[in-house]
Amino acid sequence: xxxxxxxxxxxxxxxxxxxxxxxxxxxxxxxxxxxxxxxxxxxxxxxxxxxxxxxxxxxxxxxxxxxxxxxxxxxxxxxxxxxxxxxxxxxxxxxxxxxxxxxxxxxxxxxxxxxxxxxxxxxxxxxxxxxxxxxxxxxxxxxxxxxxxxxxxxxxxxxxxxxxxxxxxxxxxxxxxxxxxxxxxxxxxxxxxxxxxxxxxxxxxxxxxxxxxxxxxxxxxxxxxxxxxxxxxxxxxxxx
Amino acid sequence: xxxxxxxxxxxxxxxxxxxxxxxxxxxxxxxxxxxxxxxxxxxxxxxxxxxxxxxxxxxxxxxxxxxxxxxxxxxxxxxxxxxxxxxxxxxxxxxxxxxxxxxxxxxxxxxxxxxxxxxxxxxxxxxxxxxxxxxxxxxxxxxxxxxxxxxxxxxxxxxxxxxxxxxxxxxxxxxxxxxxxxxxxxxxxxxxxxxxxxxxxxxxxxxxxxxxxxxxxxxxxxxxxxxxxxxxxxxxxxxxxxxxxxxxxxxxxxxxxxxxxxx
Numbered sequence: 001x002x003x004x005x006x007x008x009x010x011x012x013x014x015x016x017x018x019x020x021x022x023x024x025x026x027x028x029x030x031x032x033x034x035x036x037x038x039x040x041x042x043x044x045x046x047x048x049x050x051x052x053x054x055x056x057x058x059x060x061x062x063x064x065x066x067x068x069x070x071x072x073x074x075x076x077x078x079x080x081x082x083x084x085x086x087x088x089x090x091x092x093x094x095x096x097x098x099x100x101x102x103x104x105x106x107x108x109x110x111x112x113x114x115x116x117x118x119x120x121x122x123x124x125x126x127x128x129x130x131x132x133x134x135x136x137x138x139x140x141x142x143x144x145x146x147x148x149x150x151x152x153x154x155x156x157x158x159x160x161x162x163x164x165x166x167x168x169x170x171x172x173x174x175x176x177x178x179x180x181x182x183x184x185x186x187x188x189x190x191x192x193x194x195x196x197x198x199x200x201x202x203x204x205x206x207x208x209x210x211x212x213x214x215x216x217x218x219x220x221x222x223x224x225x226x227x228x229x230x231x232x233x234x235x236x237x238x239x240x
Numbered sequence: 241x242x243x244x245x246x247x248x249x250x251x252x253x254x255x256x257x258x259x260x261x262x263x264x265x266x267x268x269x270x271x272x273x274x275x276x277x278x279x280x281x282x283x284x285x286x287x288x289x290x291x292x293x294x295x296x297x298x299x300x301x302x303x304x305x306x307x308x309x310x311x312x313x314x315x316x317x318x319x320x321x322x323x324x325x326x327x328x329x330x331x332x333x334x335x336x337x338x339x340x341x342x343x344x345x346x347x348x349x350x351x352x353x354x355x356x357x358x359x360x361x362x363x364x365x366x367x368x369x370x371x372x373x374x375x376x377x378x379x380x381x382x383x384x385x386x387x388x389x390x391x392x393x394x395x396x397x398x399x400x401x402x403x404x405x406x407x408x409x410x411x412x413x414x415x416x417x418x419x420x421x422x423x424x425x426x427x428x429x430x431x432x433x434x435x436x437x438x439x440x441x442x443x444x445x446x447x448x449x450x451x452x453x454x455x456x457x458x459x460x461x462x463x464x465x466x467x468x469x470x471x472x473x474x475x476x477x478x479x480x481x482x483x484x485x486x487x488x489x490x491x492x493x494x495x496x497x498x499x500x501x502x503x
Contacts, residue, residue, distance in 0.1 A: 014495070014496065044499065045496070048496070048498075048499040051334045052333075052334070052493075053330065053333060053334065053493065053498040053499045054493055054494075054496055054498070054499060055490070055493040055494050072336075073336045073337075073338060074336075076334060076335060076336035079334070080334070081330070081331075081334050083330070085327070086327055086328065086329070086330040086331055087326060087327040087328060087331075088326075088328060088331065089322070089326045089328050090326050091326070101331070101335070104332075104335040104336070104337055105335060105336060106336070146331070
């Protein structure tokens, strides 16, 4: 089975409010798809449903061919997530956090895995430091280490470079590009950074009021809407 | 001094209180529970001042037993709250760990936490007060086990509330033990309670545990039936609490509490 996410007629309602309205999309192996939309458009709700944190009102989510509702543990073993809005335990050292999550994800040869993450993500001087005392850029790299500790086949990224300085932001983007090529992961990237989306994503979905209102390759969308860049496309779609 | 700014800060907390039923409940029941508990204790000692005269250490032993219950329950809640405070909640629930594994892991960790506090307390009572909780003999293990199960049960119930209602349920987490204390008959016999309260007390395992502790220490009588009743009620409440935990998790997934957990 190839790595993939398949979302079919996904819907989520809270009482009378429809947060996500029958959306469908697919992310194939070795592909990064961007999920754009204004705040409250349904991006986080969609990601929450893929992660199993939210129960869909209707529709199906298949990760690597398995339904999340029927196989949560098997799917969560192969999936991971980064968001600036969630953190790792602050009082633990970086190494302790990686050990905890290595155990939670049943990672084999954990010490070697941690060594690999340390070298890949430049964590040499951070390993024995308390996580809560790190800068936001350093914390971001630790979150990234946690997110790939289980070698996920599907990665969900919610604003992975928000509040990072340009150098660290670029480091993270380069890392994600290389990691996707190396491991052939399927990645869903929700971001407000249009340059980031243009650089990383092969295709983009624009969400508004719970609907996917447009989708396509970044260049195709720019041409289709007759704009100079993706930000202008975003503004046009959101304001219309 | 700027009255507007001070009023703004007042409003920040006032709005928080008025938008959260658990917070309002917390404000109301703390004073009521304190008055009820100490009212019964005072009433008992003024009526039966000679009750404990031949059994030095009964109160202290009951205090240690109650503290073990308190530590177990709060310990369990703390483990859950730690994940919320550190904003690690989502990371935990997207890891491939089953709900049953979470519960068992927290149950074991809560025991370790409670024992870390309990052992020094037991060791201190002997040199300081000439009292040993070990006087309860073999029954001590059963009483501790029963209290541990009930403490865990309360912890699971509170965690269910945290899942269902979010961190505003935190205050309840701190005060469940005090809410039950008047009915637990920790420092006085059940007969001191009004009849309606006695009926409630007999629905809890606590009354059987503490009555049994007093029976052993004061009269030297081990009442197996009381221990059995405590375990029976514990089993029942533990089963209910685990069911409620699963139900709350399911409701939290529907409501979105798991991704919106915050103030």
